[in-house]
Amino acid sequence: MLFMVIERFKDRDPIPVYRRVRDVGVKFPDGLKYLGSWIEPNFDRCFQLMECDDIRLLQQWILSNARDTGMTFEIVPVVTSAETREVVAPYLDEA
Secondary structure, X not given: OEEEEEEEOHHHOOHXXXXXXXXXXXXXXXXXXXXXXXXXXXXXXXXXXXXXXXOHHHHHHXXXXXXXOOOEEEEEEEOXXXXXXXXXXXXOOXX
C-alpha cells in the first residue's frame, strides 16, 4: 500500500530535522520503503511517499526516528492515478 506522510515542521523550522538526518541518518524498518519527498518552500510541510504492507511500520518509524524533532505527522493512504483510472473507467460513459 502507498501512504502519503505529511509532516509539519515545528515553527516552520527544518533545522532540527535536517541536523538529525545529517548526524544520525534516517532508518526505516524492514518492509517500509521510502519513495520520495517534497518540501513546501515556506518550510511548513514535508510530503513523503512511502510504501508498506503494514501501517504499523509507519508508526514504528515515527516513534523511533522523529520523536525529538518537534514534528507532527499525518498518514494518508493513497492510490495511484492509474489504479483510480481502472476503477473509474467503467463509469465514464454512463449518462
